[in-house]
Amino acid sequence: MRKLKFKHVYIVLKKELKDIFRDRKTWIVTILLPALFIPIMMYIVIGGAESISEQKVSDTKIVVLDEGNNQKFVNYLKSTGISIITNLKNPKESLEKGDIRAIVIIPSDFDKNIEEGRNTDLIIQVDMSNMKSSNAETTIRGLIKEYANNIVKQRLIAKGIDPKILDPIEVKTENIASQSKMAGSFLAFIVPMLLTLWTATGGMGAAVDLAAGEKERGTLEPLLTTSASRLSIMAGKYLAVTTMALISAVASLLGLFASFSLNKDMASLNADFRLSIGAIVVMFVAAFFTASIFAALELALSAYAKSFKEGQTYISPLMFIAIIPAYLVMYKMPNEIPISYFAIPVFGTISIFKELIYGIVNMTHIGIFVFSSMIYVAISIYMAALMFKQEWALFRV
């Protein structure tokens, strides 16, 4: 293979980026999609969770069937703010349909039994097949427990006993984690996975277009007749794919931080969370290595493919290579990560991201990661270069 000429590499890179950015698809797939992915996911997850739990008592619609005249307890229920629906013809049917969440049946002498110091029953009818109804049961139980506790207190006081006797041990939980560490733990869960996924997959579209796409459109042949060596052409294309992957990763990060700012619950975490400049630099280097390995592999497969469609078929499985390690490392705490992970592609990247987010800078781990990554980058670039050298691959029809 002929020599690498940096001038040619730069010309190819410049042209490819210009070409890529003029394509609306690129903007959508490489920038918009990664940027919007997190905010949309958060909106769906948080919104979904809220709608199931109906955390607010006032959102829980119930029907109260008072079999006597238990005004005292009914007034208590009203005072809690729970939404009591009246004038329903068939409450049970409404419960089945999901119009209401529960029916509270108060026996005729409920208030009287309590006043006279006796125990009494209460029935809560719910539809356990409906998650919202089942959650309502927990809410109502909580309200009744509170009412019952008050009654116990009053009864003990009436007998001259301190109600504290019921709680001989008072447990206090103190959270020693700073707000920033808590923010870190949440970010450490999601950021490494996302960054790795986007750095691995962000260049896929460009990779397919830049080799298999060129073959299909008949632009590769004339390009191979220019004075630029195949190595220079490959290098320019490879850098363009790497750039796109990094842009994707940055877009996904921006999306993450934007969703922090937009969601008030997240904003407090974000405000307390800071990464040092050094950590950001190491993260960028780690992302660059990962993007480089995947860009070269994607380009090699794309150069082998006969057409755009075939290129997509060959490249898509690479996504699993990124997803599986991401999932395996996602639930590990930094101290649980085996040292060997730092020497394995993708595993190493996620592990490094995780440590940095937890504020850990372990030079041995970074060293192992950088050294092994350099070897992987070299191997993958060699594979891509080899594929660009192969007549049987480039002129496959």
Place this chain on the structure above:
Amino acid sequence: MVEVKGLTKVFKNIRAVDNLSFRVEEGEIYGLLGENGAGKTTTLRMLATMLKPTNGTAIINGRNLIKEPEEIRKEVGILFGGESGLYDRLTARENILYFAELHDMDKKEANKKIDILARKFDMMEFIDRLAAKLSKGMKQKVAILRSIIHDPKVMLFDEPTSGLDVGSVREVHDFIRFCKEEGKTIIFSSHSMSEVEKLCDKIGIIHKGKLIEEGTIEGLKEKYKTDNLEELFMELVGEKIEV
């Protein structure tokens, strides 16, 4: 000047080009005539250094194809037929400029040259338009300009008129004549007898990778006592098929 010496290309077990030898002088148009799959494109791809010959070599303007492929690329321009191979999201000018820069031309100088050539070939109207918006004929003109932007001394044409309308075919023919006037050495592949008859000074008939006959059109007609090139071709190729 191009001198092809025993050029051979084997793909797995297929001898696509088999010991091909011919010579083309400066300002001469040499027509490679053959059916589809005869080995014309493979020959031109080897001469453009896109494919490495299995055996043999060629001397192009005094440079050896095997030993100096980089130098050869500067000497050779190639125009393909069918899809013109332009980048749709770049303008016609950007397409040409990309190739000029990859041929180590200065950007300013290349731009000036594009303007001169675009005027000459009546392309000023669409030179700054996106390639995606151009008609097939316009695209082929851009491909033509792209192939000569680095001023090659040798031009290779691989069925350059395939799929073009009558007007565009005429423009490509005019361009080939223009190259001849400029003193370039031209190798032109085609399976159209009339086209070859119209343009070429000398032809080589290629069949299954082998050169089965060569000479001037008049010389061949006289040798085979026929006025019809198509008949002559069928006679030669048919003979080979029978064998």
